[in-house]
Amino acid sequence: MSTSKWTVTFKVFRKKGEEVPHYDEFKLEVDPDEYVLDGVERIWAFHDRSLTYRHACHHSTCGACGMRVNGVEKLTCITPVRDVTHDGGVIRVEPLRNFTLVSDLAVDMGVMYTRMDKVGQRSVNSDAKEAYQSENRPAGPAESGVDFIRLSDCIECGLCISACPITASSPEYLGPAVLAGAHQHGIKGDEQVFRLADCEDGVWRCHSAFECTAVCPSFVDPGERIMDLRKQIIGEQFRRLFSGSNARKINTMEASK
């Protein structure tokens, strides 16, 4: 099985420090079944050692290699060249949006990680808890009687935050990844997380663009989780209204965000 090679031009976003951003072009011979990240790596190894980019696992578990490929957010280690271009075509590689740029293709996702901690997203979860049942998502991998512990679906790659149009104009918005994390953690048992989700920069800021779900490489489906959170919050608020127990605390969450 030898596939003939394609000639593809990589247009790579470059920016160091305060300089004006520009694109560098590299013509590469690629195997159409290899991945965009392989091309970027070869550019660094053989053409331009000044290029900075993030990658670690090469098998979609670490979330480090997220970039925009021809304008669309992708996890470059599992995005075959074949999927994004043709022989003689162009692959434009740019960093994720809505994050501070560190250099070239690497961004600083510190804000997302800090918020993930605030909503208590669990990095390992039991299958039963992770496999959230809904009309849109099947159960997790284990259907046997044993409840295994596994790493959660969300790999914190930031693609959803980059794709979200709301985050583009409102960086205070928690963002799809974080709200999905709040959903995974559960808002019913945790008042602090409930408050984070049920505020103007939480689920109510979402305007149903569903770009997050479209780009997620890891079965998280943040769009649906945000909608499910709304359903849960509305139900809970009604319950509180009519049950008389007013759990309204002064919203100190604003200050700690």
Next chain:
Amino acid sequence: MTEISNQSPVSRAGKWFDPRARSINMIGFILNRITALGLTFYLFLHLIVLHQLAQGPAAYDGFLSMIHNPVFTFFEVLVVTAGFMHALNGIRIALNSFGVGIRYQKMLLVVLMGIAIIVSLVFAVHMFTV
């Protein structure tokens, strides 16, 4: 995101409008925003028109004769289209917000926008031939 927060709200304000390389979902979102802005603007115009009414029959008649021309009718068709699009999309969003129909939300978007366009065409025909 600090780099983004450093930009003024004014320069950030238009950043949501970026349909390049995006899926149909994004088109739906952008359409909803544009129709919302359009309808809000129309609301102000409408209030101004009503103000004309208060000036008495002569001013109002003058205004009516001005708007009885195809250019204005065209804009009125746009308003009707915007109204239907926004309303039907809004129904989809409201359903989604209660967790209903999320699996089909893309299909729902296409179907509802299709209905909005067809209904608007019917209105357009009616408005231009009266």
Next chain:
Amino acid sequence: MSKPKIIIIGAGFTGVATAHDLALRGFDVTVVERGDIANGTSGRTHGLLHSGGRYAVSDQESAIECIDENMILRKIVPQVIEPNGGVFIAIDESDLSYAEEFIEGCNACHIPIQELTAKQALAMEPNINPKVIVAFTVPDGTFDPLRLALSFAGTAKKNGARFRTFTDMEQLLIDGQGNVTGVKVWDRARDVHEDLHADLVVNATGAWVGEIAAHAGAHVPINPTPGVMVAFDERIVQRVINRLNKPGDGDIIVPQRRMAVVGTTSFEVTDLDYVPVVEEQVKLMLERGIELAPGIRNTKMRGKYMATRPLIGKGSSGRSIARTFKCYDHKESDNIEGFVTITGGKATTLRAMAEKTADVVCQKLGVQAVCTTKDVPLLSYREYYSLNN
């Protein structure tokens, strides 16, 4: 009295674990890494939290290191581990003949195993090869490679260590007597060149230690040995599945999240910075994976890539070299002061490698500080990126 300054070159498993240990012992640590955390060999591991079973017969020193460190990691960093255990399965007569040595070996290395009949094995893992004859459970697990490294790095950062990523080591700073006094670096994010001085430089670059040591005129008997990994897009097995035989190619399936990764092979290479994927090896992984779990045939390939293991010692076949680790004090081997190399080992033994290295550092600099990393729980991996640091 100011803290002794250490520069660690390399932020893979060895570098970050050593930074953590040294930071706890009160050193001033700077880690210099040309990419981002774990972007070399460490990030690419399939994530096997080794029980040592694989080495129980051929390399018992490694096996004992593995099982001991396996237990420690489960205690100090559970937040990155899928602790679901593993099985060794015998599919044919050749595998079966290995069983007795395997049992003896595991007992000698205090690796807890349990024998299963074919029926029990299939009940536990319905998707393994139905021809299974006998199986043994082992305390394997899976870890997230980047997040394991970040947990060490984040904890070290919180304790004062500094991480200079996207910073290439260009040269070692050498004084008149040939001793190492620091590193000359190129900060690629800002495109700035700098000299960093230190009381001691630790070479923790894994497969690249030979290249780095050469800058000081030192030699390390390292044999970089790449191998392929192939990821499939279905979690076809819940536990690690090992072939019950002498260590060979493609005899392990490591599940992780919703995937299963099959590995690996062994061959030699000279250019470490980019190792292209060899299609024949990918095909081999598919075949061997199907032997272990036939359902892999119906899954889609999600990713394929090469990772270069740092194997110490001479030898042409990657399989016969010991998988243990070694810390080289270059004063002893090459009469170069201020320079220490740590390499070899397996991902699972990162903490032990760091302990050994930190002990050597303390001894060389005359510092009395005891290792506490066995018992110190690591902070969340998110600490590394936290805005509070």
